Amino acid sequence: xxxxxxxxxxxxxxxxxxxxxxxxxxxxxxxxxxxxxxxxxxxxxxxxxxxxxxxxxxxxxxxxxxxxxxxxxxxxxxxxxxxxxxxxxxxxxxxxxxxxxxxxxxxxxxxxxxxxxxxxxxxxxxxxxxxxxxxxxxxxxxxxxxxxxxxxxxxxxxxxxxxxxxxxxxxxxxxxxxxxxxxxxxxxxxxxxxxxxxxxxxxxxxxxxxxxxxxxxxxxxxxxxxxxxxxxxxxxxxxxxxxxxxxxxxxxxxxxxxxxxxxxxxxxxxxxxxxxxxxxxxxxxxxxxxxxxxxxxxxxxxxxxxxxxxxxxxxxxxxxxxxxxxxxxxxxxxxxxxxxxxxxxxxxxxxxxxxxxxxxxxxxxxx
Amino acid sequence: xxxxxxxxxxxxxxxxxxxxxxxxxxxxxxxxxxxxxxxxxxxxxxxxxxxxxxxxxxxxxxxxxxxxxxxxxxxxxxxxxxxxxxxxxxxxxxxxxxxxxxxxxxxxxxxxxxxxxxxxxxxxxxxxxxxxxxxxxxxxxxxxxxxxxxxxxxxxxxxxxxxxxxxxxxxxxxxxxxxxxxxxxxxxxxxxxxxxxxxxxxxxxxxxxxxxxxxxxxxxxxxxxxxxxxxxxxxxxxxxxxxxxxxxxxxxxxxxxxxxxxxxxxxxxxxxxxxxxxxxxxxxxxxxxxxxxxxxxxxxxxxxxxxxxxxxxxxxxxxxxxxxxxxxxxxxxxxxxxxxxxxxxxxxxxxxxxxxxxxxxxxxxxxxxxxxxxxxxxxxxxxxxxxxxxxxxxxxxxxxxxxxxxxxxxxxxxxxxxxxxxxxxxxxxxxxxxxxxxxxxxxxxxxxxxxxxxxxxxxxxxxxxxxxxxxxxxxxxxxxxxxxxxxxxxxxxxxxxxxxxxxxxxxxxxxxxxxxxxxxxxxxx
Numbered sequence: 097x098x099x100x101x102x103x104x105x106x107x108x109x110x111x112x113x114x115x116x117x118x119x120x121x122x123x124x125x126x127x128x129x130x131x132x133x134x135x136x137x138x139x140x141x142x143x144x145x146x147x148x149x150x151x152x153x154x155x156x157x158x159x160x161x162x163x164x165x166x167x168x169x170x171x172x173x174x175x176x177x178x179x180x181x182x183x184x185x186x187x188x189x190x191x192x193x194x195x196x197x198x199x200x201x202x203x204x205x206x207x208x209x210x211x212x213x214x215x216x217x218x219x220x221x222x223x224x225x226x227x228x229x230x231x232x233x234x235x236x237x238x239x240x241x242x243x244x245x246x247x248x249x250x251x252x253x254x255x256x257x258x259x260x261x262x263x264x265x266x267x268x269x270x271x272x273x274x275x276x277x278x279x280x281x282x283x284x285x286x287x288x289x290x291x292x293x294x295x296x297x298x299x300x301x302x303x304x305x306x307x308x309x310x311x312x313x314x315x316x317x318x319x320x321x322x323x324x325x326x327x328x329x330x331x332x333x334x335x336x337x338x339x340x341x342x343x344x345x346x347x348x349x350x351x352x353x354x355x356x357x358x359x360x361x362x363x364x365x366x367x368x369x370x371x372x373x374x375x376x377x378x379x380x381x382x383x384x385x386x387x388x389x390x391x392x393x394x395x396x397x398x399x400x401x402x403x404x405x406x407x408x409x410x411x412x413x414x415x416x417x418x419x420x421x422x423x424x425x426x427x428x429x430x431x432x433x434x435x436x437x438x439x440x441x442x443x444x445x446x447x448x449x450x451x452x453x454x455x456x457x458x459x460x461x462x463x
Numbered sequence: 464x465x466x467x468x469x470x471x472x473x474x475x476x477x478x479x480x481x482x483x484x485x486x487x488x489x490x491x492x493x494x495x496x497x498x499x500x501x502x503x504x505x506x507x508x509x510x511x512x513x514x515x516x517x518x519x520x521x522x523x524x525x526x527x528x529x530x531x532x533x534x535x536x537x538x539x540x541x542x543x544x545x546x547x548x549x550x551x552x553x554x555x556x557x558x559x560x561x562x563x564x565x566x567x568x569x570x571x572x573x574x575x576x577x578x579x580x581x582x583x584x585x586x587x588x589x590x591x592x593x594x595x596x597x598x599x600x601x602x603x604x605x606x607x608x609x610x611x612x613x614x615x616x617x618x619x620x621x622x623x624x625x626x627x628x629x630x631x632x633x634x635x636x637x638x639x640x641x642x643x644x645x646x647x648x649x650x651x652x653x654x655x656x657x658x659x660x661x662x663x664x665x666x667x668x669x670x671x672x673x674x675x676x677x678x679x680x681x682x683x684x685x686x687x688x689x690x691x692x693x694x695x696x697x698x699x700x701x702x703x704x705x706x707x708x709x710x711x712x713x714x715x716x717x718x719x720x721x722x723x724x725x726x727x728x729x730x731x732x733x734x735x736x737x738x739x740x741x742x743x744x745x746x747x748x749x750x751x752x753x754x755x756x757x758x759x760x761x762x763x764x765x766x767x768x769x770x771x772x773x774x775x776x777x778x779x780x781x782x783x784x785x786x787x788x789x790x791x792x793x794x795x796x797x798x799x800x801x802x803x804x805x806x807x808x809x810x811x812x813x814x815x816x817x818x819x820x821x822x823x824x825x826x827x828x829x830x831x832x833x834x835x836x837x838x839x840x841x842x843x844x845x846x847x848x849x850x851x852x853x854x855x856x857x858x859x860x861x862x863x864x865x866x867x868x869x870x871x872x873x874x875x876x877x878x879x880x881x882x883x884x885x886x887x888x889x890x891x892x893x894x895x896x897x898x899x900x901x902x903x904x905x906x907x908x909x910x911x912x913x914x915x916x917x918x919x920x921x922x923x924x925x926x927x928x929x930x931x932x933x934x935x936x937x938x939x940x941x942x943x944x945x946x947x948x949x950x951x952x953x954x955x956x957x958x959x960x961x962x963x964x965x966x967x968x969x970x971x972x973x974x975x976x977x978x979x980x981x982x983x984x985x986x987x988x
Contacts, residue, residue, distance in 0.1 A: 326819040334799035
């Protein structure tokens, strides 16, 4: 007996839509098992992890604050992955965007004007896009694999940021703490009421809507889909593979950079050695969980934001490591990819040959 | 051929017998109660249109598929053939239509990869030389596959099977890639094998060659056996009508073509090869006038793909003057600019080049027509309704059969998709159509419809350049014929002045300029 994967003659559209829900259910189920193995009551643990974060207004606000960067990066990556350009370095582009935007409050500390905020956001997007231009150039010029180059540049960006906030950009009045000056006034994003939700959430939703329209209704979207699906046909259609690589990397890098500056000009209010809790990597899961569809990404971003809050809650209430959220995110990505595979393929059990018959034929052939 | 061995001995146990084989894919029966038997020393033809179920049956016999029901008997014993390795162990060898050879390895190394047991390259090379000479398929074991012609590559596949001393050899459309001379040589080899007692299961569309070679023929249609016949007693026409199910449509005679203006002019087109195994184009010149069909004959892999890319603009050249469409020099411009001048292109590969398998038909309309004045795109926004209207019109005009109004391209059969891909371009009423292998792997009905459409198009005044390996097709539709071999092209001459034999020799390279001339030209270029 042996197991083989056989391509299905038809793929079910219903299953394609159900796949993320199935993956979530499987993640919750196996998450429960993990909690049980840790000696916790699985139902209580799951409640604290998944449900409690959305039971109070305060935590819903926090959820939106965490979902905004995930969505903003995730929609860019969705476009990128749809074109089969594998930008794994959004975390680095986020960091460079944050650094580029922060130049204004750090070098022009006293400047206050609505223009400041606009320039900061533009610089943030530019910083991310320029940093993503490095893998784009290496890919189109030398055919270097963008998975490796974009990923490795993440560490370059993070160490550069670390050096800046401990060295040249350290707040002179900051008691030697590794952080920049605190941003104030027009240097931070306006919030809604006196809560923590800032206009980054609006930017994320607008980006999702614009990109959803682009992907579904414009020639640019057609180009992205065709280059990802059948590059030879895309070239026959008249599109250039190199332009697609440039476009998708600059777009996703720009959005990641925008998310980066929104993060430091929003919840943080200053630069510090670690700018994001891995939003750039988690957004990869968000993009896939959202079916590479910008609207789907909005929901996926909210869900993954729960996993961050749940991790914090689990650490406080249950005494387990906050790393549990990474375990959940990993399981979720695994199950969604597994479900997708099973939509396109089915597992088949092959019956083995009857050894007797074969032996008999071999004996006859020998005689 | 002339004298078939006496196969009428009823008491002889057939070498291979399949009984009541049915293979279901969902609701579709690819094979429906198919029975067939082959004796030792018999060359047995398996005939049928595309999608008739030939490949499915052969894959079951070769062990790569399992039947849904029905049995396989080998020398009278009921067996299950689990996988190709088991089939080879029984003595079943198969030569596929698409070769699985490594270009960068030598002949002997390629064959060694397929053989079980310890590697003895020297001994194997000696054996290859002997066997290939014996059967009239000379092969040099130390040559790299990349340097061989398609016909020689096929020899490797055949010799690879022969080394395992097969009792049954399955050949899938072996002559599709051969010149007439190479095919003749193959027939001699197969006759010799049969006379030594090896059975051959021979799959082909080419009726003349089945009449010449085979002792028996099983004809499949829609997965069912419709007839078992003796091909000697049939005519090519009677075989064809059994295969298609009705008398096949014959193409109407072309109106004597009036030569119009030059629409496409190719001047001294040369291009370096794409990669280590690509074909370089050498100094190709050709003119196509309005109202005529010019065909480029040639065995696959002699630079036709590279030629098509250069003419379509998928590979852009350096000098503008190399390619002129309607007197506009476009050698340096890409495919969209050429389309805007009224040119239309149909590549050889339907899935993944001419059409995106996962896209709906209306999206596939956008593929080639987003910039050609059909108002599909206005200020960057795609109007899907316009594309869908075109899709419906093309499907109606070209008899594209589909299960749902706007299906994914991959769900269409080869013939229907080809009708759609050709129709999508003809629907534009282009001034110039360049089409590579217009009816490759397409059933007889669809092929006739496509050829007729091309002729009608030329009659209406379009210039048409057809690249094809199918000589019958070329003689059916072409006004003038040029032949391509190893990246060079012979001057186009009127079809009425040329014979298939002559073209066969040119396909083998008789028109090529010698190497010295080429080098001096390359230097001066």
